[in-house]
Amino acid sequence: MSRPALNDPALWQEAGFINGQWCHADDGASIEVIDPASGETLAAVPAMGTQETRRAIAAAEAAWPEWRARPAPERAELLMRWHDLMIENLEDLALIMTREQGKPLDESRGEIRYGASFVKWFAEEARRAYGETIPAPTKDRRILVLKQPVGVCGAITPWNFPNAMITRKCAPALAAGCPIVIKPSEFTPLSALALAVLAERAGFPPGVLNIVTGMPEEIGGELTANPVVRKLSFTGSTRVGRLLMRQCSDEIKRLSLELGGNAPLIVFDDADIELAVAGTMASKFRNAGQTCVCANRILVQSGIHDRFVARLEEAMAALRCGNGMDEGVTIGPLINHQAIEKVAAHIDDALSHGATLVCGGVPDGRDRHAVPTLLTGVTEGMRITYEETFGPVAPIMRFDSEEEAVRIANDTPFGLAAYFFTESMRRAWRVGEALEFGMVGLNTGAISMEVAPFGGVKQSGLGREGARQGLEEYLEEKAFHMGGLI
Ligand SMILES: NC(=O)C1=CN([C@@H]2O[C@H](COP(=O)(O)OP(=O)(O)OC[C@H]3O[C@@H](n4cnc5c(N)ncnc54)[C@H](O)[C@@H]3O)[C@@H](O)[C@H]2O)C=CC1
Numbered sequence: 001m002s003r004p005a006l007n008d009p010a011l012w013q014e015a016g017f018i019n020g021q022w023c024h025a026d027d028g029a030s031i032e033v034i035d036p037a038s039g040e041t042l043a044a045v046p047a048m049g050t051q052e053t054r055r056a057i058a059a060a061e062a063a064w065p066e067w068r069a070r071p072a073p074e075r076a077e078l079l080m081r082w083h084d085l086m087i088e089n090l091e092d093l094a095l096i097m098t099r100e101q102g103k104p105l106d107e108s109r110g111e112i113r114y115g116a117s118f119v120k121w122f123a124e125e126a127r128r129a130y131g132e133t134i135p136a137p138t139k140d141r142r143i144l145v146l147k148q149p150v151g152v153c154g155a156i157t158p159w160n161f162p163n164a165m166i167t168r169k170c171a172p173a174l175a176a177g178c179p180i181v182i183k184p185s186e187f188t189p190l191s192a193l194a195l196a197v198l199a200e201r202a203g204f205p206p207g208v209l210n211i212v213t214g215m216p217e218e219i220g221g222e223l224t225a226n227p228v229v230r231k232l233s234f235t236g237s238t239r240v241g242r243l244l245m246r247q248c249s250d251e252i253k254r255l256s257l258e259l260g261g262n263a264p265l266i267v268f269d270d271a272d273i274e275l276a277v278a279g280t281m282a283s284k285f286r287n288a289g290q291t292c293v294c295a296n297r298i299l300v301q302s303g304i305h306d307r308f309v310a311r312l313e314e315a316m317a318a319l320r321c322g323n324g325m326d327e328g329v330t331i332g333p334l335i336n337h338q339a340i341e342k343v344a345a346h347i348d349d350a351l352s353h354g355a356t357l358v359c360g361g362v363p364d365g366r367d368r369h370a371v372p373t374l375l376t377g378v379t380e381g382m383r384i385t386y387e388e389t390f391g392p393v394a395p396i397m398r399f400d401s402e403e404e405a406v407r408i409a410n411d412t413p414f415g416l417a418a419y420f421f422t423e424s425m426r427r428a429w430r431v432g433e434a435l436e437f438g439m440v441g442l443n444t445g446a447i448s449m450e451v452a453p454f455g456g457v458k459q460s461g462l463g464r465e466g467a468r469q470g471l472e473e474y475l476e477e478k479a480f481h482m483g484g485l486i
């Protein structure tokens with residue numbers, strides 16, 4: 001197991017974190033963490049299940065009364081201390097992330113800053129869980145609306161953003177006064193465990209933040225069935241989100257779901273072509289295309305089509321595939337062989353139905369890399385247009401009219417992110433309002449930041465993360481009627 005040389009080796013943890021204690025699975029079982037760049041075993045973390053999860057939930061329940069009673073400025077101070085420790089240890093956290101997830105080091109550094117931005121944002125928001133007073137209908141009554149923490153929360157997070165998807169959930173939970181039990185992806189647990197090391201150092205009391213690693217079905221089964229857990233927050237596939245939603249229905253738990261996407265990116269004839277190319281590169285190739293907000297379909301109007309394809313091919317030629325630890329690499333390996341096989345299947349299907357390969361091609365599984373690929377002549381009905389590719393493949397669909405582009409863009413059960421490029425103010429309003437997505441980028445491919453609400457409609461999920469809305473997901477509203485006052 002070739003762990004990286006860290007400035008602070010204590011950040012490399014191969015144990016779960018329950019009630020302020022580092023612990024292993026009751027039966028001693030473990031699961032291996034694989035380096036996606038080499039395929040070698042990097043670490044082994046506990047294969048925890050129902051019993052360990054039950055203990056973590058009990059620890060969170062025991063911690064709740066004191067944590068909810070702690071004044072918001074004190075919760076905020078702990079969150080800021082955690083934020084500062086993340087920034088101080090940024091290089092180590094980035095190294096850990098690149099080794100277990102594969103993304104280039106610079107992207108990992110960017111994700112640590114992105115993850116830390118949620119901790120700082122919710123340290124600030126903790127002080128603003130404002131209630132309200134309502135004019136009473138009679139003289140003897142006063143009506144208040146109190147904001148109170150939901151209670152013990154659970155979170156289940158994906159492998160593609162193994163730091164930011166943790167902090168985007170636990171920062172608002174902790175800010176609101178909720179203790180939390182987190183199950184990170186079995187592919188990338190080390191980033192979550194490093195965050196727990198820093199949370200402990202920041203001074204969070206035992207039981208407030210717990211990390212349970214291991215068997216998804218067992219841990220998820222306990223988080224969804226245990227009545228002590230009042231809310232579950234999930235980021236991942238729509239398939240699993242639907243399953244968890246069903247499992248939470250018996251207890252009518254609060255839910256936040258950030259699920260799959262199928263983002264259209266539309267380039268109109270009147271687009272600024274350089275903005276459109278830059279926006280496409282930013283949206284399509286971040287994390288080797290393994291994000292839920294990546295452009296999954298690229299719709300280009302006929303008049304600009306050939307020029308845009310030529311410029312995009314030029315820009316893609318600058319991408320460099322390789323090991324994320326190596327200087328200058330911009331496209332790391334995909335997370336695993338299943339991901340590579342899915343990308344290959346999408347390319348094969350498109351080519352077999354008449355698409356043209358401009359550059360790239362079917363990845364070689366042995367290289368564990370998906371080569372940045374540009375396809376033209378992509379048409380509706382090809383798998384790549386209705387399944388989330390989650391890889392560095394840019395499928396170009398030609399269109400003629402604005403109405404046709406909006407129809408195609410909206411023709412999906414998903415509704416997470418969409419992008420379009422035009423210099424026309426009138427078209428900006430028409431298309432921005434017509435697109436059925438939770439987030440829309442006009443002349444930009446970057447829409448992920450802590451200040452704006454992140455989330456989707458239709459089968460892309462429920463609720464919003466980040467922004468003012470993100471705190472509300474962890475608060476309950478109580479109408480408090482005070483009668484007999486005269
Ligand atoms: N909306 C988003 O931000 C994301 C969407 N995705 C989508 O999900 C697809 C697969 O990516 P994965 O990370 O493998 O997503 P996934 O949905 O399979 O896994 C996400 C998390 O759910 C857990 N999980 C899986 N099955 C579970 C179960 N039965 N009970 C409880 N927890 C369970 C996993 O251990 C992981 O922690 C991607 O191809 C992409 O389409 C993936 C990551 C993020």
Ligand SMILES: O=C(O)[C@H](O)CS(=O)(=O)O
Nearest residue numbers: 160161290291292293448
């Ligand atoms: O899971 C994801 O893909 C992230 O939500 C995307 S982002 O927030 O990093 O853009």
